[in-house]
Amino acid sequence: MPRSAERSLALITAPVAALLAALLALLMPANPRLGDALNRALPSETDRRVVLVGIDDASLRDYGRVGTWPRELYGQALGTLEQAGATAVGIDVLLTDPSQNDERLKDAFSRANVVLATAPGESTLLASPEWRSPTGVSALNVSGDGIVRTFQTAYPDAAGTLQPSFARQLAVAAGRHVDLSDQPRVLRYAAPDRDRLPVIPFRDVVNGNVRYGDIQGKIVLIGLTASGTGVGGVRDVTGQTVPGTELQLRAVSSLLSAPFTTLPTWLIALLSAVIAVTAVLARGLWGFALAMAALLAAAPLWLGNILLPGVTLSLAAIIGTALVAAERWWNLRTLALRDPLTGFGNRVAFTRALEQRWATRQTRPLGLLLVDLSGFRKVNEVYGPHAGDELLRDLSGRIMQQKRRGDLIFRWGPDEFAVLLDQASAHETADVARRVQESLDRISYRDLPLRASVGAARTGEDIQTPVDLVEAASRSRYRVKYQREQRG
Known part of the structure; x- marks a missing residue:
């Protein structure tokens, strides 16, 4: 029995829609702009186990430029933090040039719960070879538009060997198990929280002028927060320039939270093909409803730590709808014959x-x-x-x-x-x-x-x-x- 013209064309447009949608998924397996929007709209709370000690403008006025002040200041700060009961301490300042009295820091910089930062692209490189504390690469992933969206738990050095990242080492020092991987992880955005402990000035820690209750059992990160010392041109998902130390704090907080699950490319291609074919078979304006549903589904899945490429799936539904429109045009064109x-x-x-x-x-x-x-x-x-x-x-x-x-x-x-x-x-x-x-x-x-x-x-x-x-x-x-x- 002959099929209707509409059904006959659907036998052609349905597989075409599936093929085009699968190719789209291969080209767009991720939707960074959608991720930015969800990250801003559904911010995470910075883990309250992480505290930032900022080398602020007042600290620089007291001690001078970071590279010129006595390194014993770090030892004094570590002493205060140890007495206060800090779980782990990360120093996000590059200590690669030798200085006088570095040997005095041997005990402080050889503790397992103290993490020292190293430069990106380099293997372990510190001012003193006698320091035995774990080290981590102080790096984040900067996109072409200057926005930091992701980070890694490991970065390759000049020889291609994976070196653990600073954030990963700090999480491990605090007792968290984190695998070494060069796969990008989402850097969770944290909205300002008035109830959260503010940044503790570095000079107050050096002088012992802190409440131990604010430090006890916490992961402490020491780094530059003074005005003009943020990573130039590097911004978070809000578009605001943020000090690198604060972004490292968010990376540590992200590692302490449940990780995001990224759908495999083959599954994204399959979902795209199914949605496109469904739009063809449903006909009418159902394709637009599917496109909207794909976008809306990204939000609850984000809250469940699943990264759904809603834009890709939405475009797959639009492909199906466009082919339905092409069918209608062809049928109208040939209706008189x-x-x-x-x-x-x-x-x-x-x-x-x-x-x-x-x-x-x-x-x-x-x-x-x-x-x-x-x-x-x-x-x-x-x-x-x-x-x-x-x-x-x-x-x-x-x-x-x-x-x-x-x-x-x-x-x-x-x-x-x-x-x-x-x-x-x-x-x-x-x-x-x-x-x-x-x-x-x-x-x-x-x-x-x-x-x-x-x-x-x-x-x-x-x-x-x-x-x-x-x-x-x-x-x-x-x-x-x-x-x-x-x-x-």
Whole structure:
């Protein structure tokens, strides 16, 4: 039975939609802009186990530029923090140049819970080889637009060996198990919290002027927070320039939280293909509803620590909807040439096809079958138009089974069909007409008698115009009809 034009096109557009959506997923497996929006709209709280000790403007006024002050200040600060019961301490200041009295810091900088920062791209490199504290690369991932969205738990050095990151080492020193990996992790944005402990000035820690209750059991990070010392041009997802130490604090806090799950690329491609095909099959405006649902689903999944590429899935739904629109355009464009019931060309399409092939009739002879069904009107009168439609679909299906490759079928009239045979010899024309006639001799509808008549004609010396061919086929059909009526 012939399919409707819309269903037939869906058999093409559905796999095309799946292919395009899968390719889109391979090109856009992640949506950083959507991640930025969700990170801003659904900020995380900075883990209260992490405290920032800032080398602020007041500390610089007291001690001078960081690279020139006595390093014993770090030892004094570590002493205060140890007495206060800090769980782990990270010094996010590069101590790579040797200085006087570095040996005095041997005990302080050899503790397992003290983490020292090293420069990106370098292996372990400190001012004193006698320092035994764990080290970590003080680095974050800066995107091309200058925004820090992700960080890693390890970064390769000049030799390509993975070196643990500063944030990872600080989390490990606090008792957290974190694997070494160069895969980017989402840097959780933390909105300002008035109830949270503010940044503790470094000079207050050096002087012991702190409340031990604010330090006890906490992870402490020491780094530059003074104005003008932030990473130049490096911004967080809000677009604000933020000191690198504060971003490291967020990285440590992110490691203390449940990690985000990134969907594998193959799963994103599969979801995209399914959504695109669903949009094609659902038709109408359902594709836009699917696109909106994909975007909205990203928010609750973000809260569940799952990164859903909602923009990619939404665009996949739009692809399906666009192909549905293309189907509609094509159907409207060809509506004047197609019979909506059978999907065959109508009489106008038959005329055009015959005229187009007429010029080559000498080398590619044309054959024409005209099929007439007697009793069709009676079926409509007794059983209604739906029964008539069912009968016509049965009739057209039988004709389809007998046609050759390259032949065209048209609905000629309400109960008439035309078959245009391409490159048909006299024998082939007669053979196709016979097979069509035999297949239609068995057609019936309930208790009503039906009779089909098939007339055939072929181009030759006596056929000068397309009209001559049609008239010859019509005369043949009437002869067949008359002969069958005479036989009763």
